[in-house]
Amino acid sequence: MNPISEFNFISWAQKQIGDDPSVLLPSGDDTAILKTTNKTAFTTDALVDQVHFDLQTQRPSDIGQKAINVNVSDIASMGMQPSHCVITFCVPHNLSQQKLKAIFNGMIKACRQSQLSIVGGDFTRSPKALMINVAMTGRLIKKNTQPLTRSGAKIGDSIFVTGSLGGSITGKHLRFKPRLLEVKELLKLGNPTSMIDISDGLSSELHHICKQSKVGSKIFCEQIPIANKNTNTLDNALNDGEDFELLFTADAKLTKKIDNNWTLKTKLTKIGEICHKSNGIKLFKHNQYLHKLPAKGWCH
Amino acid sequence: MNPISEFNFISWAQKQIGDDPSVLLPSGDDTAILKTTNKTAFTTDALVDQVHFDLQTQRPSDIGQKAINVNVSDIASMGMQPSHCVITFCVPHNLSQQKLKAIFNGMIKACRQSQLSIVGGDFTRSPKALMINVAMTGRLIKKNTQPLTRSGAKIGDSIFVTGSLGGSITGKHLRFKPRLLEVKELLKLGNPTSMIDISDGLSSELHHICKQSKVGSKIFCEQIPIANKNTNTLDNALNDGEDFELLFTADAKLTKKIDNNWTLKTKLTKIGEICHKSNGIKLFKHNQYLHKLPAKGWCH
Numbered sequence: 001m002n003p004i005s006e007f008n009f010i011s012w013a014q015k016q017i018g019d020d021p022s023v024l025l026p027s028g029d030d031t032a033i034l035k036t037t038n039k040t041a042f043t044t045d046a047l048v049d050q051v052h053f054d055l056q057t058q059r060p061s062d063i064g065q066k067a068i069n070v071n072v073s074d075i076a077s078m079g080m081q082p083s084h085c086v087i088t089f090c091v092p093h094n095l096s097q098q099k100l101k102a103i104f105n106g107m108i109k110a111c112r113q114s115q116l117s118i119v120g121g122d123f124t125r126s127p128k129a130l131m132i133n134v135a136m137t138g139r140l141i142k143k144n145t146q147p148l149t150r151s152g153a154k155i156g157d158s159i160f161v162t163g164s165l166g167g168s169i170t171g172k173h174l175r176f177k178p179r180l181l182e183v184k185e186l187l188k189l190g191n192p193t194s195m196i197d198i199s200d201g202l203s204s205e206l207h208h209i210c211k212q213s214k215v216g217s218k219i220f221c222e223q224i225p226i227a228n229k230n231t232n233t234l235d236n237a238l239n240d241g242e243d244f245e246l247l248f249t250a251d252a253k254l255t256k257k258i259d260n261n262w263t264l265k266t267k268l269t270k271i272g273e274i275c276h277k278s279n280g281i282k283l284f285k286h287n288q289y290l291h292k293l294p295a296k297g298w299c300h
Numbered sequence: 301m302n303p304i305s306e307f308n309f310i311s312w313a314q315k316q317i318g319d320d321p322s323v324l325l326p327s328g329d330d331t332a333i334l335k336t337t338n339k340t341a342f343t344t345d346a347l348v349d350q351v352h353f354d355l356q357t358q359r360p361s362d363i364g365q366k367a368i369n370v371n372v373s374d375i376a377s378m379g380m381q382p383s384h385c386v387i388t389f390c391v392p393h394n395l396s397q398q399k400l401k402a403i404f405n406g407m408i409k410a411c412r413q414s415q416l417s418i419v420g421g422d423f424t425r426s427p428k429a430l431m432i433n434v435a436m437t438g439r440l441i442k443k444n445t446q447p448l449t450r451s452g453a454k455i456g457d458s459i460f461v462t463g464s465l466g467g468s469i470t471g472k473h474l475r476f477k478p479r480l481l482e483v484k485e486l487l488k489l490g491n492p493t494s495m496i497d498i499s500d501g502l503s504s505e506l507h508h509i510c511k512q513s514k515v516g517s518k519i520f521c522e523q524i525p526i527a528n529k530n531t532n533t534l535d536n537a538l539n540d541g542e543d544f545e546l547l548f549t550a551d552a553k554l555t556k557k558i559d560n561n562w563t564l565k566t567k568l569t570k571i572g573e574i575c576h577k578s579n580g581i582k583l584f585k586h587n588q589y590l591h592k593l594p595a596k597g598w599c600h
Binding site for chain 2: 024025028029030031032033034035036037038039040041042043044045046048049050051052074075077078084086087088090119120121122124126127128129131133135137138147149150151196197212
């Protein structure tokens, strides 16, 4: 094991990063300078060893990919294309060069998959745990449109999810694919009225949309796509965190287009309908009312 | 002491932040959306307890101010105005609500002083040390100009520093004022040919400018403004880190304007001249050659 203290990480990392014409001035000055448009998404997310991952047992490259992809997922769910990021590593003295390089290579891989660039960062010591912070910007996928927010759902809209839900803790939470391609495809068909990524569990995210859109919702529990039905239950699909699927609402026109024109392999499943706020957020089975759906998702 | 676990920091923090017309969509969605122009500065810097500060002995509000101001200093030294930031807190379980609030209030104070906004963030647990990460964007102070880089110094340019240098470890490193106002005033007089902030020591930063501008320099050591001459030596002024003053180069026209028209209280001192690369980076005293100036500044 080569100790990290003898290794010029920043200089090594700069060599791993390719050119990007939207970077007017790369790292090597006091800040990077980016070519930007009139609306920019801006977000940040940190992963900490022993809180969000386990460096002893999990693949370093998976950890690096996740650090990027949690931010990509947030930007994609705004209907935006991730463009640039800056990365902070706070590194304990006993971390090996090999693991650090593998984490960074995982980040570069994730950046390539979503067509964004690393443009700068900070590298410092940590007294104990490895901490990785990523801050990311994004631009609109469709020019002259509005970002997709949590507040636009209207009564009568259909509620959709991508993929399948539940049990992400068994591995998907590290190796998930952010749904950027799916957002781009969806925007070709029309504009969802609201969208959010499912990081804290379907039930919690649904509450966010309903609260910010001032509406209620009916969820048809037999429609909810459960991942790995042998091991997961409806409760997992409703409440497990870190699925990183998308939850969105669509008006009648877009719903019809999805039914007729959706060609990607990732499934879009209608799981419910938006209704008046006074109806609350309720679970139904074969059109029979079951009970209210509390927001009891994952709490970081 | 109220334990941090019982405290909804994010909800509290959101209430502390004022409105900003350049924030099209504040935090509360998956990302913030910012109004941006065609060139954006982007940088990040982290502070870790026991590495960059000491939470036991130092004022929490000073720590918060520094976390913002190290980034402001980087953006100002590009000739840019800080505009927005996202903040990550990784918090040990024994941190008190009071200290966390005081840190955040220090951040808000620093943001107000430099007219930028906090637009989002992440809040998570840390196994041991408090870690604060700030990622910040900026826009050009003068429209349709180029950012000030490290690479534009020309033979014959004068070399200036702001304020005085050395001994920042005794307190200034926490409570320094980033030189944003000075940059704005300077840009009214003309465009420096290069600029950098002195975070790693004057000698190191001078090496950065000379290397990236492909030039050499003569430094007149009797001209270097030493802070608190009773306790600091020339060596402190040349090599101590975290001064957060500015080092810049100016052509003859701008140098004359500085001599005649500089009205701010912060001193600008000419400490040397840019010369041909083959001359290296050398220290002079009353025009007598002393020795080469090595880059031996602070190493994080």
